[in-house]
Amino acid sequence: MGLFDALLGNAGEMSNEEATEELATILGADEQIELAYKLIRDMIVLTDRRLILIDKQGMTGKKVEYRSVPFKSITMYTVETTGHFDLDAELKLWISGQSEPIALEFNGKTNVYAMQGLLAAKIAGK
Template sequence: MGLFNAILGNAGEMSLDDATEELATILGEGEQIELAYKLIRDMIILTDRRLILIDKQGLTGRKVEYRSLPYKSITMYTVETTGHFDLDAELKLWISGQHDPIALEFNGSTNVYALQGLLAAKIAGK
């Protein structure tokens, strides 16, 4: 299922240790990764301070775009869970200053409730 989900563009959970090791150079001092998802080369990282969207570009993936979104800039979000025929979950984020939401898709094995819970705590307060 992993390759099938990757082809469809669905992210799956990744180890926090692997994510921390890979992102050591861009994390702030004392910043901790709380959730991490990977789609072939791209990653979605939720830290204790921000959401990071990582887009590895080109054939080699040497060129990388890091989009850092402070939680306070997220004005609204929706989470859509999997269904019988729709096997992927979806997260849409509305960012202040942007008209269209950022849409992210996750495979069916991703715990979207943990994702939603963390976002609720970070955006609406603990």
């Protein structure tokens, strides 16, 4: 992920090993990370059980909010791919009990098709 993408607020892919090491304390027993994205300090992680949104707060990033969303709570999603002039991809998630979607942006190098395929399998069934 380049500095330009970080300044624009676009998340880029990170390795599952790096994400597993960073999240070892909050992952459940035998929970496996399937896809992970990083935006400066924040992370978006899809495991075999849930979506985890990590928001590191403050100057030092010591205060961290972990938002855990079970896949069964996601009622709908949209994936918008990059275009000629729009260089970022976008994911919107509608969560049961919330009226507004969670909107996440990704840089143009992110494989949104892999993310869409994983979400389809987890949300729409196998």
